[in-house]
Each structure stands twice: as structure tokens, then as C-alpha cells.
Amino acid sequence: MTDSSKTVNTFTPTVEAIETSRRNFLKFGASGAAAVTLSGVLPGMAAQALAQPAVIDAHTPKAGERRIRLTVNGVAQELNVATNAILLDVLRDRLQLTGTKKGCDHGQCGACTLLVNGVAINSCLSIAVQHDGDAITTIEGLAQNGTLHPVQEAFWEHDAYQCGYCTSGQIMSAVAILQDPAIGRDDASVREAMSGNICRCGAYKNILAAVQSARGKMARVG
Amino acid sequence: MRTFDYVRADSSAQAAKQGSSQGAEVFLAGGTTLLDLVKLDVMKVEQIVDINRLPLKQIEPLSDGRLRIGTLVSNTELATHPLVRERYPLLSQALLAGASTQLRNKATTGGNVMQRVRCNYFRDGISACNKREPGSGCAAIGGLSRSVHAVLGTSEQCIATHPSDMCVAMAAIGAQVTVQGPNGLRDIPFADFHLLPGDSPWREHALQPHELITHITLDAPLAGSQSAYLKLRDRASYQFALASSAVIVRLESGRIAEARLALGGVATKPWRATEAERFLMGKRPSLALFNQAGELAMRGAVTTEHNAFKVPLGQQVLVRNLRDLTLQEASA
Ligand SMILES: Cc1cc2nc3c(=O)[nH]c(=O)nc-3n(C[C@H](O)[C@H](O)[C@H](O)COP(=O)(O)OP(=O)(O)OC[C@H]3O[C@@H](n4cnc5c(N)ncnc54)[C@H](O)[C@@H]3O)c2cc1C
Ligand code: SF4
Ligand code: FES
Ligand code: FES
Numbered sequence: 001m002t003d004s005s006k007t008v009n010t011f012t013p014t015v016e017a018i019e020t021s022r023r024n025f026l027k028f029g030a031s032g033a034a035a036v037t038l039s040g041v042l043p044g045m046a047a048q049a050l051a052q053p054a055v056i057d058a059h060t061p062k063a064g065e066r067r068i069r070l071t072v073n074g075v076a077q078e079l080n081v082a083t084n085a086i087l088l089d090v091l092r093d094r095l096q097l098t099g100t101k102k103g104c105d106h107g108q109c110g111a112c113t114l115l116v117n118g119v120a121i122n123s124c125l126s127i128a129v130q131h132d133g134d135a136i137t138t139i140e141g142l143a144q145n146g147t148l149h150p151v152q153e154a155f156w157e158h159d160a161y162q163c164g165y166c167t168s169g170q171i172m173s174a175v176a177i178l179q180d181p182a183i184g185r186d187d188a189s190v191r192e193a194m195s196g197n198i199c200r201c202g203a204y205k206n207i208l209a210a211v212q213s214a215r216g217k218m219a220r221v222g
Numbered sequence: 223m224r225t226f227d228y229v230r231a232d233s234s235a236q237a238a239k240q241g242s243s244q245g246a247e248v249f250l251a252g253g254t255t256l257l258d259l260v261k262l263d264v265m266k267v268e269q270i271v272d273i274n275r276l277p278l279k280q281i282e283p284l285s286d287g288r289l290r291i292g293t294l295v296s297n298t299e300l301a302t303h304p305l306v307r308e309r310y311p312l313l314s315q316a317l318l319a320g321a322s323t324q325l326r327n328k329a330t331t332g333g334n335v336m337q338r339v340r341c342n343y344f345r346d347g348i349s350a351c352n353k354r355e356p357g358s359g360c361a362a363i364g365g366l367s368r369s370v371h372a373v374l375g376t377s378e379q380c381i382a383t384h385p386s387d388m389c390v391a392m393a394a395i396g397a398q399v400t401v402q403g404p405n406g407l408r409d410i411p412f413a414d415f416h417l418l419p420g421d422s423p424w425r426e427h428a429l430q431p432h433e434l435i436t437h438i439t440l441d442a443p444l445a446g447s448q449s450a451y452l453k454l455r456d457r458a459s460y461q462f463a464l465a466s467s468a469v470i471v472r473l474e475s476g477r478i479a480e481a482r483l484a485l486g487g488v489a490t491k492p493w494r495a496t497e498a499e500r501f502l503m504g505k506r507p508s509l510a511l512f513n514q515a516g517e518l519a520m521r522g523a524v525t526t527e528h529n530a531f532k533v534p535l536g537q538q539v540l541v542r543n544l545r546d547l548t549l550q551e552a553s554a
Contacts, residue, residue: 064225066228082225083225083226083227083228083270084223084224084225084226084260086223086257105261106258106261106262107254107258107325110322110324113324119327120323120324120327121324121327121328122254122324122325122328125252125253125254125257125258125325125328126253126257126328127228127250127253127257127270129228129272130250130253130272130274173323173324176323176324177323182298182302183323191459192459193323194323195322195323195459195460196321196322196323196324196325196460197322
């Protein structure tokens with residue numbers, strides 16, 4: 001009503017703006033600008049990939065390096081990696097896919113969980129060379145044509161995070177678990193199957209609710 | 223992290239020629255033990271021999287009733303295989319009680335057998351530790367020794383537990399470990415595979431340099447038996463055992479005709495409680511009997527300031543498992 005309150009209002013993000021950024025967070029993980037840029041790059045690259053892989057490194061590998069091909073979120077990429085380069089670090093540092101997080105770096109927290117050929121693993125305990133030829137899905141690869149994956153949608157609806165650091169790992173585990181007929185559907189089975197994903201903020205209750213509600217969404221979809 | 227060479231093995235013979243399970247040239251399977259310890263610089267590798275492309279991913283029933291498991295079968299695949307669930311439920315339960323979903327997806331059968339101890343002094347890379355640095359002493363003796371330190375099979379040189387759940391089930395079932403070496407294949411009985419620390423805790427298993435595990439073949443299941451794995455730990459999931467038991471038992475006319483008992487979390491190797499097994503033979507199941515068997519199993523325990531609770535806990539984990547398998551009505 002007064003001038004000063006108007007001034008304040010211009011600095012208050014609109015609900016729409018907040019929702020957009022929360023959605024982007026779920027799409028790309030808490031990764032900021034790099035991931036947003038990628039969203040513009042990826043579709044074009046995907047079309048290219050049908051013909052030939054995106055070449056990240058053109059030169060022949062140096063001593064101590066190997067040339068590998070990874071299909072990341074549907075895009076084939078060729079690059080040179082040091083033989084001791086960890087898969088998680090290659091995705092984050094070389095391919096700018098920073099949605100996958102590094103927590104403990106020793107297989108203990110699950111923040112680095114992603115899918116290799118459809119199977120959830122800890123990417124901090126893999127060297128990139130051992131995945132030559134593999135298909136990798138990260139949090140950035142879940143949304144299709146700008147539409148969130150049902151698990152991402154459910155995490156959003158159920159507020160299944162606080163700081164968000166564990167969230168991409170939680171979501172990748174949940175995606176794998178919901179596809180796995182060997183894992184029970186009851187709450188206890190889901191909790192047990194998700195126990196490799198530690199949440200420092202203790203959002204477990206909402207994470208469980210999100211996973212179970214995503215199960216319903218996925219059943220409806222297909 | 224230190225740098226290392228990388229080669230991919232195309233055949234078991236080639237892998238055996240190029241690598242070992244320890245030392246400078248090391249096999250890489252799931253990497254969940256190896257890369258963890260390379261990052262900590264506890265395993266000082268110079269060359270990694272990647273065995274993941276070897277055709278050792280099958281689970282095959284043999285005509286004599288045994289089950290042959292390729293070394294690269296993942297812990298998840300093994301736990302959920304229909305034949306394992308049906309014939310060896312305790313093995314499935316033990317695997318699913320270990321680590322996390324994503325770690326079990328990565329971890330392999332041979333790698334699980336070969337996993338290293340979880341002792342903090344071993345892992346920290348600097349403390350006195352005979353396993354890591356032969357002759358340097360053992361910081362755990364007189365140090366912190368509560369959760370991953372043993373009371374059975376220890377020595378003055380090392381008291382770390384063997385951390386595997388899967389191996390405890392295998393110790394009860396019985397198995398042969400097939401290894402490929404420079405001179406061909408040989409079989410090692412599972413009971414002889416893991417070594418007690420004794421005076422040489424850095425020697426953990428019966429493999430010679432350049433020997434690769436290709437398969438593990440489980441003994442045929444005991445006809446008419448019941449079996450289960452029970453694990454006690456500090457939290458309900460995703461934690462190593464404080465004490466665990468694998469029990470296979472067959473009753474005949476209300477008496478115990480056969481019992482195979484193994485313990486985890488309390489011993490320096492997957493621990494078969496043979497004296498307690500013999501004691502149970504021909505007797506009628508009762509809580510009193512099982513308590514006596516539990517006492518026998520833990521007899522000779524050597525404890526530290528922090529882990530003496532493992533003696534009654536080891537006893538209890540055996541008693542409860544036997545009780546639930548044989549005295550259902552009584553316990554319900
Ligand atoms: C956080 C965490 C929690 C865990 N919790 C549990 C638990 O509760 N219970 C449990 O039982 N385990 C647990 N584990 C351990 C896990 O089960 C092992 O790390 C895993 O089974 C090792 O298998 P791998 O295929 O990854 O082995 P790798 O790491 O690839 O190899 C381990 C060792 O075995 C050697 N090796 C591998 N394959 C062969 C072969 N074919 N022949 C000869 N040598 C070989 C390697 O050279 C290396 O020295 C946990 C691990 C972590 C990181
Ligand atoms: S208990 Fe074994 S592994 Fe631990 S410090 Fe002593 S020697 Fe090393
Ligand atoms: S960063 Fe991989 S499990 Fe913690
Ligand atoms: S939301 Fe903060 S660690 Fe899970």
C-alpha cells in the first residue's frame with residue numbers, strides 16, 4: 001500500500017518463480033547454472049547422437065588415459081579419462097552433470113547413486129574406464145521433454161527434502177526400486193531397500209510417502 | 223588418489239597371469255572394497271586387472287544337487303535367484319542383510335568372500351596394524367574394539383572380525399571355491415579358505431599370488447531341513463553385524479538329526495560352531511538345550527575392554543535362531 005511495501009514486493013519472488021526453481025532443482029539436482037545450460041544443449045545433442053557420438057575429446061589419449069564411450073542420458077559421448085578417474089567425478093567435472101552428488105566418497109551415503117544399464121549403483125566406487133560402453137542415467141536424464149518423472153513429481157508434492165543434497169541419490173534409488181519386482185511394496189520393504197541413501201536432514205518420512213505415491217502414479221501411467 | 227595402470231582381462235587364464243587378489247596388481251570386480259581402500263591408500267595398487275567382462279556370471283544347478291555360482295554374480299542376483307531362495311533361504315537372507323541395495327548390485331560373489339576387515343585402525347592408514355603393515359603391532363588391542371572386533375579366533379597380532387554376512391551362510395551350507403591359477407584350476411573347501419590371523423594376520427585366505435576365484439559351488443541342500451540367518455546390529459539396516467548366526471537344522475521324530483551352525487560378527491573368520499553342532503545331535507529341541515549349545519559355541523572367547531558383550535550376544539543370536547526354527551509353537 002505504501003511505497004516502501006511496494007519496494008519490498010518487487011524483491012519477493014512470485015510463487016510461480018519459486019515453483020519453477022524447485023522444479024529445476026528436481027530435474028537437475030542442486031546444480032545451478034551449469035545444469036540449466038545443459039538442458040538447452042541436451043536435446044540437440046540427443047539428435048546428433050543418433051548419427052555419431054558427441055566427441056568430448058578429439059585428441060588421442062595421453063599416457064595414463066583411456067578413450068571410453070559412455071551413453072549418458074541417451075547421449076553417446078567419447079572422451080579420454082585417466083585410468084584412476086572415478087565415474088562420479090567424470091560426470092561432474094568433465095561432463096558438467098553436477099546433479100549427482102558426492103557425499104562420503106566411500107560407498108556409505110548413497111548421494112552418488114545413479115543407474116548403469118538400468119541398475120542402481122554407487123558411482124563413487126567405480127572407475128570410469130570400467131564403464132566403457134555402458135548406458136548411464138543420472139538425475140538430469142529422468143525428465144522427458146520438460147515433464148518431471150513421476151518420482152520427481154512425487155518428491156515435489158511431498159516435500160521430500162530439506163537441504164536437497166541427498167535428493168538426487170534418493171530419487172535414483174527410488175526409480176530403480178519401483179521398477180524392481182523383487183522388492184516388496186510395503187513401507188517396511190521400501191525403507192529397507194532405500195536404507196543405502198542417508199538423509200542428513202532426516203526427511204525420511206516424506207521420502208517414503210513420495211516413493212509410495214510415485215508407485216501409484218507410475219501404475220496409472222503404464 | 224594414486225595413479226595405476228588398467229588392463230581388462232579377456233579370459234580367466236589371462237587375468238590370473240596379470241593379477242592377484244592383493245599386492246600391486248589387483249583384480250577389480252565390483253570395486254566396493256577395492257576402490258574404497260585404494261582411495262584410503264590402504265591398498266597400494268599399481269595395476270588394476272578388470273575382470274568384469276569375464277563370462278563368470280552364471281548360476282547353474284549341477285546334476286548332483288549342488289549349485290555353481292560364477293564369481294561375478296552380484297550379491298543382488300544371488301540373493302534373489304529362485305533356486306537360492308528355494309534351496310538356500312539362509313543365504314538369500316544373509317545377502318539381503320548386508321550393505322545396501324546399490325552396493326549389493328555392484329558387489330560380486332568372489333569380491334564378497336575377499337572383502338577386507340572394517341577395523342578403523344586398518345582403514346586409517348597410519349595406526350599400528352599388522353594386517354596393513356606386518357610387524358607394526360595392533361592398535362585395536364588396548365584401543366577401541368567394540369563393534370568390528372572379534373572374541374573367537376583372535377590372536378595377539380589381530381582381532382578384527384571377518385565382516386561378511388554371505389560367508390557365514392556359506393560356512394553353514396558348505397562349499398568349494400574353484401580357483402584358476404598359473405597351473406590350472408583347483409578347488410579349496412570353503413572351511414579352509416579364510417585363515418585365522420595367528421602370527422601372520424596379513425595372510426587372510428588360501429589364495430596364492432595369481433590365483434583367481436572363478437566359481438563357488440554350494441553343497442547340496444540338506445533334505446528336509448529348515449534354515450535361517452539372523453543378524454544383530456546397532457541399527458535395523460545398513461550396518462555390519464555385532465553378532466549373527468546361520469543355522470540349518472533337520473528334525474527327525476522330534477529330535478535333532480542334523481545341525482549346522484555358523485557365527486558372524488564375533489570371529490576372525492566365518493565361524494563354524496562344530497562342537498555345539500555335535501552336542502545337539504539326537505536331542506529334543508528346548509530353550510535350555512539351545513542355551514547350552516550357545517554357551518559351547520562361545521567357549522574359549524577372548525574379550526577386550528569393549529567387546530565382552532559379544533559373548534552373551536553370540537550365544538543369544540544362536541539360541542533365538544534355533545528357537546524360531548524348531549520351537550515355533552512355543553515362541554509364538
Ligand atoms: C558402506 C559399506 C557397507 C557394507 N556393509 C556390508 C555388510 O553389512 N555385510 C557384508 O557382508 N558386506 C558389507 N559390505 C562389504 C561388501 O559386501 C563388499 O565390499 C563386497 O562384497 C566386495 O565385493 P566386490 O565385488 O565389490 O569386490 P572388489 O572390491 O572388486 O574386490 C575386493 C577384493 O577381492 C579381490 N577379488 C575380487 N574378485 C576376485 C576374484 N574373482 N578372485 C580373487 N580375488 C578377487 C579384489 O582384488 C579385491 O582385493 C559393505 C561395504 C560398504 C562399502
Ligand atoms: S585388529 Fe587387525 S586389522 Fe585391526 S589394527 Fe589390529 S591388526 Fe590391524
Ligand atoms: S558419495 Fe558415493 S556413497 Fe557417498
Ligand atoms: S534433504 Fe538434506 S540430506 Fe536429505
